[in-house]
Amino acid sequence: MPQRHLREAAQDAARRSAPSGLGLDSAMVRQRMVSRLQQDGLRDERVLQALAGVYRHEFVDSALGVQAYEDTSLPIGHGQTISKPSVVGRMIAMLFGGAAAAQQASLGRVLEIGTGCGYQAAVLALLAKQVVSIERLKPLHDKARLNLAAAARGNIRLVYGDGRLGFAGAAPFDSIIAAAGGEDLPQAWLDQLAPGGRLVAPMVAPGGRGQVLVVVDHLLEAGVSRFVRSEFEAVLFVPLKSGVM
Numbered sequence: 001m002p003q004r005h006l007r008e009a010a011q012d013a014a015r016r017s018a019p020s021g022l023g024l025d026s027a028m029v030r031q032r033m034v035s036r037l038q039q040d041g042l043r044d045e046r047v048l049q050a051l052a053g054v055y056r057h058e059f060v061d062s063a064l065g066v067q068a069y070e071d072t073s074l075p076i077g078h079g080q081t082i083s084k085p086s087v088v089g090r091m092i093a094m095l096f097g098g099a100a101a102a103q104q105a106s107l108g109r110v111l112e113i114g115t116g117c118g119y120q121a122a123v124l125a126l127l128a129k130q131v132v133s134i135e136r137l138k139p140l141h142d143k144a145r146l147n148l149a150a151a152a153r154g155n156i157r158l159v160y161g162d163g164r165l166g167f168a169g170a171a172p173f174d175s176i177i178a179a180a181g182g183e184d185l186p187q188a189w190l191d192q193l194a195p196g197g198r199l200v201a202p203m204v205a206p207g208g209r210g211q212v213l214v215v216v217d218h219l220l221e222a223g224v225s226r227f228v229r230s231e232f233e234a235v236l237f238v239p240l241k242s243g244v245m
């Protein structure tokens with residue numbers, strides 16, 4: 001190996017080990033992140049366990065590896081970011097509050113809009129029967145495919161397309177989760193939400209200032225569908241865009 005490459009490889013190895021000296025793929029490093037999330041109020045054991053089961057550093061650039069187990073969002077290229085673990089945990093815990101998920105003790109069939117680097121899809125896959133995840137940027141769709149091949153999850157289907165249209169071919173979904181926020185909730189998402197299902201998404205707040213988390217439950221009462229919407233805390237997500245690139 002030429003000298004320069006050796007030096008780069010050594011630097012890379014140094015970046016890959018956590019400040020404590022533990023390797024980034026040590027279970028302790030993930031467990032520490034999860035304990036902090038728990039202290040900060042994330043209570044759902046299933047979600048905590050799933051977060052402890054995914055190597056977040058494998059989904060980001062190796063230069064960012066040392067930050068991968070901090071509660072921070074990180075750039076994944078193409079102007080996009082991977083969400084903070086606390087936000088991923090919060091949204092997935094909210095999905096478990098839906099009637100279908102609560103009954104099945106599983107997120108069931110999940111639609112994710114905004115695959116990004118594939119991290120959240122990997123967490124969801126540990127809690128769901130199947131995950132269909134859509135990404136509109138081809139390079140990120142391809143990157144997620146590589147990242148998830150290493151994680152070898154058989155129950156994730158990656159789709160390159162406009163997530164605003166949902167994915168009718170695999171609908172209905174028990175759980176729908178969006179990682180990008182728009183001005184409205186696309187009708188396709190509501191159409192593809194199973195009775196008893198729950199949708200969690202960031203959305204531009206009424207009045208147009210900032211974003212909030214929105215939860216929609218699909219209730220079926222005496223054969224009649226009703227969608228009940230609630231708004232929660234302020235959040236900061238990348239914008240939900242139309243079309244593919």
Ligand code: SAH
Pocket residue numbers: 076080081082083113114115116117118119120121134135136137140161162163164179180238239240241242243
């Ligand atoms: N869950 C991701 C977070 C990615 S950030 C992760 O774990 O890495 C949100 C992603 O949503 C970006 O990659 C962005 O390109 C994508 N996105 C925005 N609008 C979209 C749309 N209409 N359809 C599909 N993906 C979209």
